[in-house]
Amino acid sequence: EILFQETYHQPTYEQVHRAGPKRNFDYHLTAFDRAHEAGIGDVGGGVLFGLADPRFEVLALMIHNEHLDECFHSGFHTISVPRLCAASGMSLADFPHLVDDATFERVVAIIRLAVPFTGMILSTRESHEMRGKLLKLGISQISAGSSTEVGGYAKRARNEAANPQFYVNDKRDALDILSELMDDGYIPSFCTACYRSGRTGDRFMSLAKSGQIKNVCLPNALMTLTEYATDYGGEAFRAKAFAAIGQNLPGIANERMRAKAAENIEQIKRGAHDFYV
Ligand code: SF4
Known part of the structure; x- marks a missing residue:
């Protein structure tokens, strides 16, 4: 609210x-x-x-x-x-x-x-x-x-x-702003995973205050940006987004999480939707 x-x-x-x-x-x-x-x-x-x-x-x-x-x-x-x-x-x-x-x-x-x-x-x-x-x-x-x-x-x-x-x-428009955010080194995220998986209220706050939330924010950001770029981006936007996603994927610290995110990203590029952790 x-x-x-x-x-x-x-x-x-x-x-x-x-x-x-x-x-x-x-x-x-x-x-x-x-x-x-x-x-x-x-x-x-x-x-x-x-x-x-x-x-x-x-x-x-x-x-x-x-x-x-x-x-x-x-x-x-x-x-x-x-x-x-x-x-x-x-x-x-x-x-x-x-x-x-x-x-x-x-x-x-x-x-x-x-x-x-x-x-x-x-x-x-x-x-x-x-x-x-x-x-x-x-x-x-x-x-x-x-x-x-x-x-x-x-x-x-x-x-x-x-x-x-x-x-x-x-x-x-949104594509121009997203494109510029990526030029500045940010990863635009469309993630709503916490709401959807019940990570709300004090449960969310304890993860946020300890900093542990970042372990799921990055994979979710990369997967949702892939989905947005695949569904709405033109060729140039997609190329920029996929390059940024490839550069940031190694930043996922947990090896299993990184492998799973990489697999999901490939599926999203082929038309799958709605992956989140
Ligand atoms: S995982 Fe991170 S980006 Fe996604 S809803 Fe939770 S706090 Fe926001």
Whole structure:
């Protein structure tokens, strides 16, 4: 479950949520407690940087994470770091706490150092250049080819004009972004193995905190990238992906796991799907 607090600063929260069920600050703040009590082990939080003082927001995020960890043995599975940007029907001049690039880089680096085992998600709102910098500072997940309009993907499929809620800075399509990630030495992963095999909540956190999770992340990344490249890539993309996969395969430390991943990758190239460990 992903749910943004938007801001932990209650007066600002109430100022920007003037009506509707989300207006109740306390109810919104305790949503993850109810999610855990109802059996949802993986929760993802985040604030919209730019609404209130970023130093207050980072501290509040960390205190919230600590509370979840203490009560449910599982803090945030992911933390999202959207930054306030221009949107239809609003003016940025109304917001005194806008976060400049240098401060935003510090925010990402501080969260990464504080919770090294937590996924950090960045949106398409950031420019191509900022995404490159922030990936180096700790972002682990990015979106690509996103639409910020309600029903936007269906409109795109029908080739209709878009009317976005807010403006996206990185307009490149998914293949361009993936290709550049590989140029920079990253392996894009489409893995969802933990959710699918029940490695969630405190079970996931103990593997993540000990670093053991990396033993399955790399084989899963290589297998899912093979599948994506085989299904959606053109000839040049496939060649780049298969070269990167070949270079990274020896990085799987466990010999049996490495042999199994290599065998699965060959099967995926011949049209098989959905391997994961
Ligand atoms: S195995 Fe897959 S789902 Fe689990 S942490 Fe690694 S990349 Fe994420």
